[in-house]
Amino acid sequence: MLTRALIVVLAILNVGVALWWMLRGEPVPTPPAEPPTGVARLQLLDTPNAAAAPAPSAAQPAAASTALADATPAPPKPAAPTTPAPAAPPPAPSTAPAPSNVPAPSTASVAPAVGRPTETPPAPAPPAPLQCISLGPFADRDTAMAAQGNAGTLLQRSRLREVAKPGASSTYRVMLPAAASREEAQATVKRIAAAGISDYYIMAQGEDTNAIALGQYRNREGAERRMAALAAAGFSARLVGGAAGTAQWWVDAALAGQATPSAARQRSGAAQQRSLECAGLR
Missing domain, CATH: 3.30.70 (Alpha-Beta Plaits)
Structure with a gap:
C-alpha cells in the first residue's frame, strides 16, 4: 500500500516538472552595464567574412589605433567659474518734501542707546566731629x-x-525767708514735702531763726537750679553767700x-x- 502511494507521488511530481518546463517563458536578456562616466567605450568595426578578408597589412593596426583614438572622448573641461550678477543698486532716496503734518522724530527716540554708565553723585562728606x-x-x-x-x-x-577759686572757700545757700513763728515754719515745710522737694530744715537760732534752709552749694550754678525748682513749685527762695572774689x-x-x-x-x-x-x- 505504501509503495503504491510513493509511485503516485512521484508521478505527480514528474507531471508538474514537465508542465513548468513547457510553460516557462524565454529568459529576458540582461541589458549591458553602462560604462562609468569618463571612460572610453570600445567600438568594434564591421569586418567582412574571413575568407574574403585580405591579409592584414601593416597600415591596418595604425588605422585601428587611430579609430580607437578618435573614439576616445576628450576629458571634460572644467566649468568656468560663474560670476554672480551685480546686485541692483538701492533705490535713490526720494527728494519729495516730507508732509508738514508729520512730526520729525526726536533725537532722543532715534539715537541708539549708548552703554555709558550713569554718573553716581558723590557721597556727602561725613560731618566733622x-x-x-x-x-x-x-x-x-x-x-x-x-x-x-x-x-x-x-x-x-x-x-x-x-x-x-583754688584755695578759696565759698558756699551758696538757698533759703526761704524766716516765718513769724515755729508753727508757721513747720506748716511751710509740710507744703514743701508735699511738692516732692527734699533736703530742708528749719533754722533754730541766730538772725535766721524760723527760716527754712533748702540746700548749700559750692557754686552758683547749682544754687540757681535749686531756686528754679522751688519757683516752679510755688516757693520764692533767696540766694545767700558767695563772697566776692572767691x-x-x-x-x-x-x-x-x-x-x-x-x-x-x-x-x-x-x-x-x-x-x-x-x-x-x-
Missing part, C-alpha cells in the same frame, strides 16, 4: 557773659559755669563750623582755653 572747649577764667558773671557775646558765631551751645567763671561751648579753639579764645578775650567733653555740655 564736634569739638568742645572751656574759655576763662573770668572774674565775675558779667565779664563771662560779655566774652560769650564777643565770641559770637564761633561758639554754639554755650553756657556759663561758676567754680570756686569764685571764677568759665564759658563752656562747642565750636561751630570750621572755628578753631585759638580763634575763639582770641575773640572772647579769655586767658586760657581747655578741652571739654561734649557729652557733659547740656
Whole structure:
C-alpha cells in the first residue's frame, strides 16, 4: 500500500516538472552595464567574412589605433567659474518734501542707546566731629557773659559755669525767708514735702531763726537750679553767700563750623582755653 502511494507521488511530481518546463517563458536578456562616466567605450568595426578578408597589412593596426583614438572622448573641461550678477543698486532716496503734518522724530527716540554708565553723585562728606572747649577764667558773671557775646558765631551751645577759686572757700545757700513763728515754719515745710522737694530744715537760732534752709552749694550754678525748682513749685527762695572774689567763671561751648579753639579764645578775650567733653555740655 505504501509503495503504491510513493509511485503516485512521484508521478505527480514528474507531471508538474514537465508542465513548468513547457510553460516557462524565454529568459529576458540582461541589458549591458553602462560604462562609468569618463571612460572610453570600445567600438568594434564591421569586418567582412574571413575568407574574403585580405591579409592584414601593416597600415591596418595604425588605422585601428587611430579609430580607437578618435573614439576616445576628450576629458571634460572644467566649468568656468560663474560670476554672480551685480546686485541692483538701492533705490535713490526720494527728494519729495516730507508732509508738514508729520512730526520729525526726536533725537532722543532715534539715537541708539549708548552703554555709558550713569554718573553716581558723590557721597556727602561725613560731618566733622564736634569739638568742645572751656574759655576763662573770668572774674565775675558779667565779664563771662560779655566774652560769650564777643565770641559770637564761633561758639554754639554755650553756657556759663561758676567754680570756686583754688584755695578759696565759698558756699551758696538757698533759703526761704524766716516765718513769724515755729508753727508757721513747720506748716511751710509740710507744703514743701508735699511738692516732692527734699533736703530742708528749719533754722533754730541766730538772725535766721524760723527760716527754712533748702540746700548749700559750692557754686552758683547749682544754687540757681535749686531756686528754679522751688519757683516752679510755688516757693520764692533767696540766694545767700558767695563772697566776692572767691569764685571764677568759665564759658563752656562747642565750636561751630570750621572755628578753631585759638580763634575763639582770641575773640572772647579769655586767658586760657581747655578741652571739654561734649557729652557733659547740656
